[in-house]
Each structure stands twice: as C-alpha cells, then as structure tokens.
Amino acid sequence: MYKYEFTLCTSRDFALSVDVVSRHACYPYSGPFMRNQAQTSLFPAGGVSVAPHKQRGPTHAAQSLLNKLIRSNLVNTTNQVEVLQRDPTSPLYSVKSFEELRLKPQLLQGVYAMGFNRPSKIQETALPMMLAEPPQNLIAQSQSGTGKTAAFVLAMLSHVDPENKWPQCLCVSPTYELALQTGKVIEQMGKFYPEVQLVYAIRGNKLERGTKLQEQVVIGTPGTVLDWCQKLKFIDPRKIKVFVLDEADVMIATQGHQDQSIRIQRMLPKTCQMLLFSATFEDTVWNFAKRIVPDPNIIKLKREEETLDTIKQYYVICNSKEEKFQALCNIYGAITIAQAMIFCHTRKTAGWLAGELSREGHQVALLSGEMQVEQRAAVIERFRDGKEKVLVTTNVCARGIDVEQVSVVINFDLPVDKDGNPDNETYLHRIGRTGRFGKRGLAINMVDSRFSMNILDRIQEHFNKKIEKLDTDDLDEIEKIAN
Ligand SMILES: Nc1ncnc2c1ncn2[C@@H]1O[C@H](COP(=O)(O)OP(=O)(O)OP(=O)(O)O)[C@@H](O)[C@H]1O
Numbered sequence: 001m002y003k004y005e006f007t008l009c010t011s012r013d014f015a016l017s018v019d020v021v022s023r024h025a026c027y028p029y030s031g032p033f034m035r036n037q038a039q040t041s042l043f044p045a046g047g048v049s050v051a052p053h054k055q056r057g058p059t060h061a062a063q064s065l066l067n068k069l070i071r072s073n074l075v076n077t078t079n080q081v082e083v084l085q086r087d088p089t090s091p092l093y094s095v096k097s098f099e100e101l102r103l104k105p106q107l108l109q110g111v112y113a114m115g116f117n118r119p120s121k122i123q124e125t126a127l128p129m130m131l132a133e134p135p136q137n138l139i140a141q142s143q144s145g146t147g148k149t150a151a152f153v154l155a156m157l158s159h160v161d162p163e164n165k166w167p168q169c170l171c172v173s174p175t176y177e178l179a180l181q182t183g184k185v186i187e188q189m190g191k192f193y194p195e196v197q198l199v200y201a202i203r204g205n206k207l208e209r210g211t212k213l214q215e216q217v218v219i220g221t222p223g224t225v226l227d228w229c230q231k232l233k234f235i236d237p238r239k240i241k242v243f244v245l246d247e248a249d250v251m252i253a254t255q256g257h258q259d260q261s262i263r264i265q266r267m268l269p270k271t272c273q274m275l276l277f278s279a280t281f282e283d284t285v286w287n288f289a290k291r292i293v294p295d296p297n298i299i300k301l302k303r304e305e306e307t308l309d310t311i312k313q314y315y316v317i318c319n320s321k322e323e324k325f326q327a328l329c330n331i332y333g334a335i336t337i338a339q340a341m342i343f344c345h346t347r348k349t350a351g352w353l354a355g356e357l358s359r360e361g362h363q364v365a366l367l368s369g370e371m372q373v374e375q376r377a378a379v380i381e382r383f384r385d386g387k388e389k390v391l392v393t394t395n396v397c398a399r400g401i402d403v404e405q406v407s408v409v410i411n412f413d414l415p416v417d418k419d420g421n422p423d424n425e426t427y428l429h430r431i432g433r434t435g436r437f438g439k440r441g442l443a444i445n446m447v448d449s450r451f452s453m454n455i456l457d458r459i460q461e462h463f464n465k466k467i468e469k470l471d472t473d474d475l476d477e478i479e480k481i482a483n
Pocket residue numbers: 064067068071072073074075114115116117118119120123142143144145146147148149150151279
C-alpha cells in the first residue's frame with residue numbers, strides 16, 4: 001500500500017491533512033498534490049471563494065465545505081424524521097444503537113473509534129433501510145451536519161465484498177474538495193477493515209491507460225468518474241452494487257454535473273442500489289433525484305425552525321458609520337458580551353469596522369469575501385473556539401455558516417436584497433442563530449437613514465414583532481437590555 005501524506009498549511013493556525021491512499025505504485029499523484037508541501041493547498045489555484053453572487057455553484061460548494069471543515073459535532077435537532085416508504089406495507093424499522101445493525105466488527109470498531117456512540121436522527125431510519133436485503137433505494141434530505149455522510153459511508157463499506165478486487169461502490173461528490181472530505185470519512189470508518197481499499201477519481205489522479213482498478217470503493221467528481229467508466233474503462237460500471245450521489249443540491253447548482261451524473265447512473269445495472277443525499281429539497285433537486293433514484297424510499301428531516309420568539313430586538317438611531325461605531329462602543333462599555341457577530345453590508349465597511357474595533361482593544365475576527373475557503377474556515381474555527389470575541393463579516397460571506405454560541409448579533413447595516421428591499425430571510429437567519437434551542441439572544445440593529453428606518457419598519461411588519469428603540473447614550477438603559 002502506498003500512502004501519500006500531505007500536511008496542507010495555508011495559514012498559521014490552519015492545517016489540514018489529507019491522506020491519499022492507493023494500493024498501486026502506478027497511481028502516482030500528480031497535479032496539485034505534488035508541489036512542495038509548504039506551498040501545497042488543498043484548494044485549486046485562485047480558490048473557490050470570490051464573487052459568490054456570480055457563481056452560485058462554486059459558492060454553494062464552498063459553503064458546504066466550510067461547514068464541514070468547521071463542524072466537529074452533529075447538529076442538534078429535535079425534529080422528527082419523515083419517512084415515505086416505497087412499500088408502505090413493509091414494517092418501518094429504526095435502530096437506537098449501532099449494534100442493532102449487525103455491522104461487521106471491523107466497521108463497528110471504526111464507528112466507535114470515530115467517537116460515535118449512537119446513530120443520529122437520520123441514521124436511525126436511513127441505516128436499516130440502506131442495509132436491508134434486498135437493497136433498497138433511498139433519497140434522503142436533511143440539513144448539513146446531521147450525519148448523512150457517515151450514514152452512506154457505513155452503507156457502502158457494509159456492502160463491499162473484500163474478496164472481489166474491483167470497484168463495487170461508487171460515490172460522486174460535486175467538487176474535488178468535497179470528494180476529499182468524504183474520502184477521509186471512508187478512510188476513518190474503514191480504518192480497521194484494511195482489505196477494503198479506496199481510490200479517488202478526481203482530477204490530478206492520472207492512471208495508466210489499460211488500468212483495471214482493484215479498489216472496491218471509488219469516490220470522485222462526476223466528470224472524472226464518467227471518464228473512468230466510459231472513456232478510460234478503469235471501472236466496469238456493470239459491477240457497481242452501490243451508487244451514492246452526495247450533495248445533490250450542490251451538484252445541480254454546478255453546470256454539467258447533473259447530466260454527467262445521469263450518464264453515470266445509466267451505465268449501472270438495474271440491481272444497483274441508488275442512494276441520493278441532499279441538504280435541501282427544492283423542486284429542481286427533487287426532479288433530479290427522481291431521475292437518479294428509481295422507486296425510492298424517501299426520508300426527510302425537517303430543519304429546526306428558526307424563530308424570533310426568544311430574541312430581544314432593539315434598534316439604535318445614528319447618523320453616520322462613526323456614530324454607529326460609537327454606539328457599539330457604548331454597548332460594549334455597558335454590558336458583558338461573550339461573543340458577538342456583526343454584519344456589514346460591504347466588505348469595505350467590515351474591514352473598516354474590524355480595524356476600529358481592534359484599535360479599541362477588542363479581539364476581532366474578520367471574515368471577508370476575498371479570502372479563500374480555507375482561510376475563512378480558519379477564521380471561523382478560531383471564533384468558534386473563542387479565540388476571538390467579535391466576528392465582523394458581510395452577509396454574503398457568512399451565509400449558511402452556523403456559529404451557535406453567539407449571544408449577540410449586531411446589524412451594523414440592515415440586510416437588504418439587490419433591489420433595496422428588506423431581506424427578511426437573511427434577517428431571520430442572522431438573528432435566529434442567537435436564540436437557538438431556547439437560549440435567549442439579543443439583536444441590535446443600527447439605523448442610519450430614513451431609508452434604513454423604512455427597512456426596519458418593514459421587517460417589524462413582516463415578522464409582526466416590535467423592535468424596541470434603544471438610546472445608547474443612556475448607560476442605565478443599555479444595562480437593562482442585558483437582564
Ligand atoms: N452518530 C454520530 N454520533 C456522533 N457524531 C456523528 C455521528 N454521525 C456523524 N457524526 C459527526 O457529526 C458531524 C456531521 O456529520 P456528517 O458530516 O455525516 O453530516 P452530513 O449530514 O453529511 O453533513 P453535510 O451535509 O455537511 O455533508 C461530523 O463531524 C461527523 O463525524
């Protein structure tokens with residue numbers, strides 16, 4: 001076995017290690033992996049972060065990757081799993097422990113070594129379905145971080161016959177980086193099952209013509225997987241037993257991926273188990289899912305509703321950004337704020353504000369649009385670990401990122417859409433995170449013009465919830481809001 005280890009350092013505080021494992025000496029990694037270690041980046045030159053509004057696909061993928069990189073735990077959810085069975089007469093079976101699944105001992109050992117004590121909500125129902133005989137097809141949707149990846153990895157590894165030295169499980173991911181992340185989970189989960197081997201079908205992994213893969217599990221991106229099945233014939237698609245399409249919502253946001261995925265699926269035998277996972281389920285995802293997975297069982301886990309009920313909301317009147325900054329300082333002077341997130345409309349304001357706050361002695365983290373994904377992950381990780389107490393960001397940059405422990409959110413600028421109308425959804429998402437799981441949160445909105453007052457009024461109207469005025473020159477009044 002050849003094991004290539006790379007420590008990918010992209011900033012002082014951020015190191016990612018990727019192990020690329022291949023059994024054959026003839027599979028050297030070229031391309032991005034072969035550069036000098038210190039300069040090596042997991043991410044393609046130029047990054048995947050910039051200009052999100054112009055590149056819905058890559059941004060979607062970048063967000064998904066960021067959440068994966070910063071997440072160390074399952075997302076907490078109390079919502080019930082909704083199940084739609086292909087055969088409604090067959091009993092619905094769910095498990096409360098991994099032992100009940102009768103996994104191979106090597107896999108159970110892998111699961112426990114990863115620190116999983118019991119199945120997550122979605123795993124409880126999805127795993128028995130995926131491991132059933134005869135194999136059942138599944139479309140599963142649940143928010144990011146609920147344990148989908150771990151679930152299908154376990155299903156793939158359970159279905160492999162290690163005696164057979166050819167690809168049996170095929171998983172496609174929307175991007176190179178996401179494929180590497182999923183590959184890492186496969187490697188961790190299969191750590192005690194060395195007979196099962198994994199190969200990455202991603203750009204940069206150049207195999208000699210005529211190669212017939214002996215690895216049982218293939219993880220890759222649609223373009224390379226399609227080439228390996230069709231043009232280069234490294235994989236015999238007729239021998240695939242399990243096909244997984246991960247992150248379907250991200251997949252369809254990237255041009256060309258949908259068609260490539262469908263072309264891969266068409267080469268697989270009718271008996272192949274088809275599994276599709278998605279964090280969201282709009283019509284476009286659903287239409288795609290139905291084309292990939294015939295006769296599916298469907299599992300949905302509703303996202304925990306964000307609400308404004310447990311959040312105290314205030315607004316402050318100011319005349320300029322300097323006055324807004326002063327108001328902010330007054331608030332900081334009067335109440336103890338463990339951790340706050342401050343949203344600005346532009347990158348420029350965010351940069352300016354971060355500078356002013358650090359001059360005042362605050363430990364500030366700045367999340368900015370020009371940063372590459374791994375740099376953003378490093379910033380969020382430091383903030384999550386409490387190394388910085390204030391995170392200043394633009395919405396574009398922080399959209400979809402969950403930092404649960406924040407107790408105060410400050411809208412230095414109110415969220416508006418591109419037409420200048422209130423962006424209620426973003427408002428809810430920004431503020432909602434402060435009041436998670438019944439914890440009380442505080443939200444302060446800075447109003448600096450008649451325009452922004454009008455936006456605030458419309459937000460109040462939309463949520464039918466009063467936002468109280470706060471005089472930040474009155475210290476006693478500010479102190480009261482913290483109680
Ligand atoms: N049963 C479990 N017990 C404890 N931790 C778990 C369990 N299953 C998964 N995890 C951990 O929870 C985190 C999220 O899991 P996972 O990546 O599988 O979620 P996901 O739904 O696939 O998210 P995404 O949509 O972002 O890929 C990971 O850190 C994973 O190691």
